[in-house]
Amino acid sequence: MIRSEVIVVGAGPAGMNAALHAANSECEVLLIDNGNRLGGQYWRHMPKERDSLNYSLHYDFAKAVKLRDAVLNHDKITVKSQAQIWSATANDKGVVLHALAPRNLGDLPTEIVFETQHLILATGAYDRALPFPGWNIPGVMTPGAAQSLLKGHGVVAGKKMVIAGTGPFLLPVASSLVEQGVEVVGLFEAHSPKRWVRHLSVLLSNLGKLFEGFHYAWILNRHAVRMKFGYAVVEAHASDAGILTAVTVARIRPDFTILVGSEKRIECDAAAIGWGFTPDTSLAGALGLPQKVDVDGAVVVSVDERQVALANSEMSVHAAGEVTGVGGSVLSLHEGALAGLSCALLRGKITEKQYRDSTKNIYAARLHAEKFARVLKDVYVVPDGWRNWVTPSTLICRCEEVSCGQVDAAVDELGARNSRDVKLFSRVGMGMCQGRVCGRNIAGYLGTDDADRIRNARRPIIAPITLGELAQDPLL
Numbered sequence: 001m002i003r004s005e006v007i008v009v010g011a012g013p014a015g016m017n018a019a020l021h022a023a024n025s026e027c028e029v030l031l032i033d034n035g036n037r038l039g040g041q042y043w044r045h046m047p048k049e050r051d052s053l054n055y056s057l058h059y060d061f062a063k064a065v066k067l068r069d070a071v072l073n074h075d076k077i078t079v080k081s082q083a084q085i086w087s088a089t090a091n092d093k094g095v096v097l098h099a100l101a102p103r104n105l106g107d108l109p110t111e112i113v114f115e116t117q118h119l120i121l122a123t124g125a126y127d128r129a130l131p132f133p134g135w136n137i138p139g140v141m142t143p144g145a146a147q148s149l150l151k152g153h154g155v156v157a158g159k160k161m162v163i164a165g166t167g168p169f170l171l172p173v174a175s176s177l178v179e180q181g182v183e184v185v186g187l188f189e190a191h192s193p194k195r196w197v198r199h200l201s202v203l204l205s206n207l208g209k210l211f212e213g214f215h216y217a218w219i220l221n222r223h224a225v226r227m228k229f230g231y232a233v234v235e236a237h238a239s240d241a242g243i244l245t246a247v248t249v250a251r252i253r254p255d256f257t258i259l260v261g262s263e264k265r266i267e268c269d270a271a272a273i274g275w276g277f278t279p280d281t282s283l284a285g286a287l288g289l290p291q292k293v294d295v296d297g298a299v300v301v302s303v304d305e306r307q308v309a310l311a312n313s314e315m316s317v318h319a320a321g322e323v324t325g326v327g328g329s330v331l332s333l334h335e336g337a338l339a340g341l342s343c344a345l346l347r348g349k350i351t352e353k354q355y356r357d358s359t360k361n362i363y364a365a366r367l368h369a370e371k372f373a374r375v376l377k378d379v380y381v382v383p384d385g386w387r388n389w390v391t392p393s394t395l396i397c398r399c400e401e402v403s404c405g406q407v408d409a410a411v412d413e414l415g416a417r418n419s420r421d422v423k424l425f426s427r428v429g430m431g432m433c434q435g436r437v438c439g440r441n442i443a444g445y446l447g448t449d450d451a452d453r454i455r456n457a458r459r460p461i462i463a464p465i466t467l468g469e470l471a472q473d474p475l476l
């Protein structure tokens with residue numbers, strides 16, 4: 001069992017900044033992440049030797065390098081990479097985390113148990129995919145998957161790609177792919193840019209974001225790639241060998257229903273389609289942290305002003321970054337700083353006055369970033385109209401190959417009333433991903449309430465492991 005004064009899970013912007021702020025206040029910190037290198041989703045990168053490519057694939061990699069190096073060189077921070085927390089329990093005295101991780105670099109993964117009185121959860125988010133006919137064809141992926149391949153391994157997902165969905169994230173993905181020689185044959189944003197009009201003041205008070213947008217637009221323009229607004233990929237087509245050959249795009253209304261007759265087929269060998277992000281609350285759910293449904297319909301960890309999700313006189317669990325609501329890397333950085341300092345306060349390493357003095361500016365900056373995040377959720381909302389892109393044979397759960405028709409039958413013929421009933425009757429969400437991908441869509445398809453969404457997001461096993469790995473657990 002490895003004990004640490006403070007444990008941070010997740011080494012993205014939120015987790016790294018939380019670790020740094022807690023360590024700068026004299027806390028001993030263990031930073032655990034399942035990736036090979038620090039950075040999380042946004043700052044995913046390749047080894048130092050490939051830094052010239054790292055810099056060209058990120059808009060602000062210098063910022064990432066500064067934070068990464070400060071964390072790696074801090075004598076109060078121990079970093080444990082490639083460690084996947086798969087189970088966790090909390091009681092009145094602290095938290096126990098079970099991980100599958102190599103003991104030393106180069107070792108095979110083995111079971112390691114960690115214990116702490118003060119946990120900071122910064123497990124981030126993952127891409128949201130919506131079902132449509134053919135979304136299970138090899139070659140159809142999320143923009144995050146395409147970007148992870150590129151940023152993490154220097155590999156392009158295809159030669160001729162369509163990028164579609166909604167949200168500003170489509171821009172960096174398309175830009176980095178064209179820069180690496182991919183022919184982007186279509187870039188489709190589902191919403192109209194006019195949705196920004198009523199938020200112009202917020203946009204103008206975030207000039208940095210605006211410039212970042214111009215930066216991507218300039219790259220795309222250089223490669224003659226134009227974004228088309230009000231379109232979505234509504235079907236994917238495969239060859240006889242089952243490989244992606246084309247997608248159908250259609251004009252959609254603001255409620256995401258299809259304008260019949262507007263469909264157009266585009267040939268491609270890969271398609272990256274994403275609908276924003278879903279916070280990764282797997283670990284939070286296992287620990288029984290309070291959760292709520294955010295304005296974008298995502299289940300998130302509920303925290304107070306100081307990022308505290310759970311605390312008593314002996315222990316605390318903080319949550320920071322996108323696990324508390326999708327809002328971008330800048331908001332994640334601020335929340336991480338607040339969580340780290342709050343932990344230090346609870347450990348008695350800083351006084352209340354020191355906490356207040358050092359967080360004054362951070363609170364103001366967090367508020368500013370939160371406003372921008374709220375606008376993004378409004379501009380790039382995902383209405384339920386996607387439900388009429390699917391047909392009875394469209395798979396809604398790819399792992400267990402459950403179709404929308406089978407879900408309909410569970411409701412109409414077997415009387416299922418919520419996600420749990422549908423799961424029991426159809427095996428939806430019972431596969432490898434345990435509902436991480438399909439759970440939100442099932443709730444959306446059924447139109448269930450917040451309580452159902454929260455219950456559906458809870459799962460006792462945080463990540464899939466084999467029985468052999470389970471048998472190595474020292475506490476079993």
Ligand SMILES: Cc1cc2nc3c(=O)[nH]c(=O)nc-3n(C[C@H](O)[C@H](O)[C@H](O)COP(=O)(O)OP(=O)(O)OC[C@H]3O[C@@H](n4cnc5c(N)ncnc54)[C@H](O)[C@@H]3O)c2cc1C
Nearest residue numbers: 010012013014034040041042085123124144321322328329
């Ligand atoms: C695939 C992807 C690509 C993105 N690319 C961009 C981009 O280019 N530009 C942009 O502005 N925004 C991007 N985003 C949005 C971006 O994720 C956030 O703005 C920012 O990274 C959130 O920071 P975070 O610290 O909250 O979480 P993250 O950066 O998501 O970090 C969370 C970390 O926790 C780890 N983790 C989670 N659960 C466990 C566990 N059980 N055990 C161990 N480790 C765990 C994750 O693997 C990850 O490394 C991307 C998001 C995704 C999902």
